[in-house]
Amino acid sequence: MPHMLELKSADCAEIHEEQGSGGNRARPVLARVLERIRPGDVLVVVRIDRLTRSLSHPLELIKRLEA
Numbered sequence: 001m002p003h004m005l006e007l008k009s010a011d012c013a014e015i016h017e018e019q020g021s022g023g024n025r026a027r028p029v030l031a032r033v034l035e036r037i038r039p040g041d042v043l044v045v046v047r048i049d050r051l052t053r054s055l056s057h058p059l060e061l062i063k064r065l066e067a
Contacts, residue, residue: 003046012044034064 007015018029030051037043043065045051052058 003050006046007044010044018050034061037065 004015004017016029016033018027033043048058052061
């Protein structure tokens with residue numbers, strides 16, 4: 001899968017893959033990542049449309065990460 005190669009070449013320490021649709025907010029893998037992420041960590045997303053389909057959801061994610 002090309003995205004996995006991109007993430008590995010970016011030296012990502014952990015790679016998590018969600019199987020659900022970007023339009024579905026029930027994202028258990030993303031929820032676990034957001035629970036574990038700490039200050040100084042970097043969240044890498046190959047393409048924004050793989051993270052979410054709406055504008056409001058990434059804004060919610062940014063606020064949560066900033067907190």
